[in-house]
Structure formats: structure tokens, C-alpha cells
Amino acid sequence: MSTMRSPLGRVRGLGSAKSGTAHWWAQRLTAIALVPLAIWFVFAVLAHLGAPREAVAHWMGRPINAVLLLALIIALFHHLHLGLQVVIEDYIHTEAARLAVLLLMRAVVALLFLTALIAILRMAL
Amino acid sequence: MKDAPSALRMARNSDGKWVERPLSPHLQIYRPQISSALSIFHRFTGVGLGVGTLLLVWWLAAAAGSDADYARAAGFIGSPLGLLLLFLWTAALVYHFLNGIRHLAWDAGRGFELPQMHASGKLVLGATIVLTLLIWVVGLMVW
Numbered sequence: 090m091s092t093m094r095s096p097l098g099r100v101r102g103l104g105s106a107k108s109g110t111a112h113w114w115a116q117r118l119t120a121i122a123l124v125p126l127a128i129w130f131v132f133a134v135l136a137h138l139g140a141p142r143e144a145v146a147h148w149m150g151r152p153i154n155a156v157l158l159l160a161l162i163i164a165l166f167h168h169l170h171l172g173l174q175v176v177i178e179d180y181i182h183t184e185a186a187r188l189a190v191l192l193l194m195r196a197v198v199a200l201l202f203l204t205a206l207i208a209i210l211r212m213a214l
Numbered sequence: 215m216k217d218a219p220s221a222l223r224m225a226r227n228s229d230g231k232w233v234e235r236p237l238s239p240h241l242q243i244y245r246p247q248i249s250s251a252l253s254i255f256h257r258f259t260g261v262g263l264g265v266g267t268l269l270l271v272w273w274l275a276a277a278a279g280s281d282a283d284y285a286r287a288a289g290f291i292g293s294p295l296g297l298l299l300l301f302l303w304t305a306a307l308v309y310h311f312l313n314g315i316r317h318l319a320w321d322a323g324r325g326f327e328l329p330q331m332h333a334s335g336k337l338v339l340g341a342t343i344v345l346t347l348l349i350w351v352v353g354l355m356v357w
Binding site: 117120121123124127131135136138139141142143145146149158165166169172173176198201204205207208209211212 | 257260261263264267268270271274275276277278279280281283284285307311314315317318321349352353356357
């Protein structure tokens with residue numbers, strides 16, 4: 090059967106986007122990880138309403154809680170940037186504007202993630 | 215053909231006959247229905263939760279900072295505006311969480327039949343209201 094695709098393109102099997110299903114798959118993986126982590130987080134917030142800073146920081150700094158918080162923000166900000174990327178690509182049609190907004194979104198998400206990361210590490214270490 | 219929108223919907227069918235056909239979904243001619251509304255709402259709450267991470271990061275940074283930092287963050291969250299944002303954030307989180315599980319079920323090839331899809335959609339909406347209120351009742355009790 091004849092095909093319009095080059096032999097190299099067929100071997101790579103990645104289509105015109107060149108990334109295959111990686112984006113889709115990462116969005117699902119992080120979603121699945123966030124199911125138990127979100128439930129845990131809601132209970133954690135409820136348990137610390139009105140608590141003094143010292144008690145909250147002590148609780149967040151315990152290894153098990155710090156690990157779960159780190160897992161939460163890694164999955165959360167990865168999931169967020171994948172989702173926002175799709176929204177931006179869907180609604181911004183001008184090439185230059187789309188690229189600018191994508192880069193800005195990535196920078197903001199990365200900075201938020203790093204701030205959360207430093208905060209958790211500071212309480213845990 | 216009555217007007218321009220209907221003229222845009224004219225196309226030949228497989229017998230070569232002219233028929234009026236719907237175009238791909240466009241907001242101006244697309245009748246709102248639960249499937250599309252919940253899909254748009256999933257996106258909307260996702261973006262909203264993204265903005266809401268500002269509050270999460272502020273809380274974490276304040277907890278790692280000084281008592282004054284924490285008092286400022288807790289003061290904002292406890293203010294009327296803060297509580298309103300936190301309530302909307304809770305509702306968005308519960309909805310995005312439940313509808314996300316619905317999406318994962320679809321990814322696994324389950325629940326695609328229209329009656330099932332409508333039923334699961336209504337279930338997600340109802341459970342969002344119940345769970346959001348439950349979290350807030352518990353929250354206000356322990357606060």
C-alpha cells in the first residue's frame with residue numbers, strides 16, 4: 090500500500106507534532122497521581138484551620154508530609170502547565186502572540202513551583 | 215435557504231442533492247447541552263485552579279516564613295474576599311476532581327453511551343454541590 094509518509098517518519102511514528110502521545114499521557118499520569126494527593130491535601134488543610142504558623146510549619150516539615158507535599162506540587166504544576174498549554178494553543182491563533190503567552194505561562198508556573206519547593210524544603214530541612 | 219447562516223449550512227449529500235447541514239460546532243448556532251457545558255466548565259475550573267495556586271504558594275511560603283508573614287496570609291484568607299475566593303476554589307477543585315475522574319473513565323473506554331454520559335454528568339454536578347458544602351460545614355466546625 091502506498092503512503093504519503095517518509096520511511097523515517099513511519100519509523101519514528103510520531104506524526105506532525107513530533108511528540109507522539111507524551112503530552113496526553115503525562116496529563117493523565119499527573120491526573121491519576123493528583124487523585125489521592127488532592128484528597129490528602131483537603132484533609133490536611135481542614136486539620137490545620139486556624140492553627141498557629143509554628144504548628145503548621147512543624148507538620149509540613151515532617152518527612153512524610155514534606156514528601157507528599159513535594160509530590161503534590163510536582164504533579165500539580167506539571168498538570169497545570171500541560172493544561173494551560175492546550176488552552177493557550179486553542180485560543181491564541183497568532184504565532185508570535187501564542188509563543189509569547191506560552192513562554193510567559195511557563196515562566197510563571199515555573200516560578201510558582203520553585204517558590205513552593207523552596208518553602209517546603211525550608212520547613213523540612 | 216432563508217438567510218446567510220442557513221446558506222453557510224448548504225452542502226450536497228452523498229446522492230448529490232442539496233441539503234441544509236450543520237457546520238462544525240460554533241457558539242452562535244450550537245445549542246448548549248450538558249455535555250458541552252460540562253466540558254467547557256472543566257477547562258474553566260482548571261484555569262481557575264491555576265490562578266488559585268497563587269493562594270497555595272502564598273500559604274506554603276508564609277508557613278516557611280515569619281509569624282507576621284503567616285498572619286498576613288491567614289488574615290487575607292479569613293477576610294470576606296479571601297473566604298469567597300477559597301469557597302470558589304473549593305467548588306472548582308471538587309468539580310475538576312470529579313469530572314477529571316469522569317474523563318479518566320472515558321480514557322479507559324467506559325461510559326461513552328449518551329445516557330451514561332448524561333447520568334455521570336448530572337452525578338458530577340450533584341456530588342460537586344454536596345461535597346463542597348460538606349467540606350465547608352466541616353471546615354467551619356473545626357475552624
